Amino acid sequence: GENVEQHPSTLSVQEGDSAVIKCTYSDSASNYFPWYKQELGKGPQLIIDIRSNVGEKKDQRIAVTLNKTAKHFSLHITETQPEDSAVYFCAASDSGGGADGLTFGKGTHLIIQP
Amino acid sequence: DAGVTQSPTHLIKTRGQQVTLRCSPKSGHDTVSWYQQALGQGPQFIFQYYEEEERQRGNFPDRFSGHQFPNYSSELNVNALLLGDSALYLCASSLSQLHGYTFGSGTRLTVV
Numbered sequence: 001g002e003n004v005e006q007h008p009s010t011l012s013v014q015e016g017d018s019a020v021i022k023c024t025y026s027d028s029a030s031n032y033f034p035w036y037k038q039e040l041g042k043g044p045q046l047i048i049d050i051r052s053n054v055g056e057k058k059d060q061r062i063a064v065t066l067n068k069t070a071k072h073f074s075l076h077i078t079e080t081q082p083e084d085s086a087v088y089f090c091a092a093s094d095s096g097g098g099a100d101g102l103t104f105g106k107g108t109h110l111i112i113q114p
Numbered sequence: 115d116a117g118v119t120q121s122p123t124h125l126i127k128t129r130g131q132q133v134t135l136r137c138s139p140k141s142g143h144d145t146v147s148w149y150q151q152a153l154g155q156g157p158q159f160i161f162q163y164y165e166e167e168e169r170q171r172g173n174f175p176d177r178f179s180g181h182q183f184p185n186y187s188s189e190l191n192v193n194a195l196l197l198g199d200s201a202l203y204l205c206a207s208s209l210s211q212l213h214g215y216t217f218g219s220g221t222r223l224t225v226v
Binding site: 001004032034041042045049089091104106 | 206216217
């Protein structure tokens, strides 16, 4: 089955700086890669996703890149703000729409220092 | 527009007991998936229901079972509870195969 590794487990950045979280996956059949943000006491919230026919996708301060050859994908957050503090999860699926089971990484606790 | 609703929010059960968790999907969604999230870990896929049938299952024992109703709502049942079943149980809904998940806030299950 699929295995998703996520690094780092904790990331502390100064407010206004950029944050990068990296994930690798093992199953070359995976073709859908979402990122979720989870705040304390809440369920994961989809913040951005990318499919294997695209190398990069941006949404305001958030961007995701995908390298299918290396089986890497990364989340980039620019101009970080205090409300970006949360746990971020990457995930992978072999369903083009992500409606089948997702395999999640173990999460990155992002801390934005004021 | 109501999102995914789960009940109850918290639950304490004794080892060996049975539990039923409930989920109402986001309006317009027809597919419901269940995940288990242990403390400090990412969610793990339990199973998915579509058209009232289990369509896909993760690596969980038969003690975990579910059901989907004609209105697309769903239940997760866990029999013979173990201490290790203590976790946050998340329900996620989606529209068939074309869109990503929307997660609920989960049910925190504690087995003592």
